[in-house]
Amino acid sequence: MTKTIKHTFFYAHKPExxxxxxxxxxxMAQWLMPSDFKxxxxxxxxxxxxxxxxFNFDGIIYCKVLELVPNKRLVYTWKGGxxxxxxxxxxxxxWTLVAKDKGxxxxxEHKGFATDEAMLQIFSVMDAGWKQNIAKxxxxxxxxxx
Amino acid sequence: xTPMRADAFQAISDVNRRQILNLLTRNSYTINSLAExxxxxxxxxxxxxxxxxxxxxxxxxxxxxxxxxxxxxxGFKELQGWINFFDKFWxxxxxxxxxxxxxxxxxENKK
Numbered sequence: 017m018t019k020t021i022k023h024t025f026f027y028a029h030k031p032e033x034x035x036x037x038x039x040x041x042x043x044m045a046q047w048l049m050p051s052d053f054k055x056x057x058x059x060x061x062x063x064x065x066x067x068x069x070x071f072n073f074d075g076i077i078y079c080k081v082l083e084l085v086p087n088k089r090l091v092y093t094w095k096g097g098x099x100x101x102x103x104x105x106x107x108x109x110x111w112t113l114v115a116k117d118k119g120x121x122x123x124x125e126h127k128g129f130a131t132d133e134a135m136l137q138i139f140s141v142m143d144a145g146w147k148q149n150i151a152k153x154x155x156x157x158x159x160x161x162x
Numbered sequence: 163x164t165p166m167r168a169d170a171f172q173a174i175s176d177v178n179r180r181q182i183l184n185l186l187t188r189n190s191y192t193i194n195s196l197a198e199x200x201x202x203x204x205x206x207x208x209x210x211x212x213x214x215x216x217x218x219x220x221x222x223x224x225x226x227x228x229x230x231x232x233x234x235x236x237g238f239k240e241l242q243g244w245i246n247f248f249d250k251f252w253x254x255x256x257x258x259x260x261x262x263x264x265x266x267x268x269x270e271n272k273k
Contacts, residue, residue, distance in 0.1 A: 021249045025256045029263050047259040072169055104169035124252055129245050134180055141187040142238045
């Protein structure tokens with residue numbers, strides 16, 4: 017199962033063309049979402065998606081531009097939570113554009129789901145060893161049920 | 163089952179709490195035996211456990227006189243749920259961008 021969010025797409029278009037779609041609000045709205053984005057370092061903006069109560073998420077994504085290198089790289093924060101003022105998800109979205117074969121390789125990384133090395137290890141134990149753990153717990157619980 | 167009120171991300175944002183989860187992947191511990199692995203006071207460890215419990219990462223079982231902390235899959239499932247959601251989200255969006263750019267190039271070629 018995916019633990020890190022990473023997508024690479026090749027577009028047969030120059031980085032300048034792809035960059036426009038990443039940074040012009042009227043173009044962003046056509047494929048991503050409407051927003052009050054501005055291509056300015058430190059600019060705060062928002063996206064609004066469907067609220068997901070099951071995930072304790074009200075659907076508002078708070079962003080701030082952290083890195084801006086025209087036609088090459090764009091990084092913004094991607095925060096959210098159950099209500100305004102309570103931000104529990106603290107992640108970043110990183111876009112990297114590389115000119116390649118008359119087109120652009122666009123790399124997207126969405127980081128910050130607490131999936132660092134240590135956490136990934138715990139995850140893999142949970143994935144692989146869950147049945148084993150259940151067995152262990154069963155043994156452990158036995159004295160209590162006697 | 164453990165209600166999922168507290169948030170999974172908040173719960174694992176703390177390095178001590180991640181360490182507790184790490185220890186629990188190897189064994190089940192009582193709160194006291196967990197505390198022995200940390201410089202913190204027992205009440206401090208207890209507080210971290212409460213947060214992990216609230217977010218569904220651990221469950222607590224009474225065995226005899228002792229309370230054992232055991233890893234619980236719910237918290238991990240919630241994290242995985244988020245990751246899966248955004249993974250799909252971006253894939254869909256990037257496909258849409260591809261169509262859009264292709265369409266634009268076609269239109270330009272016609273001119």
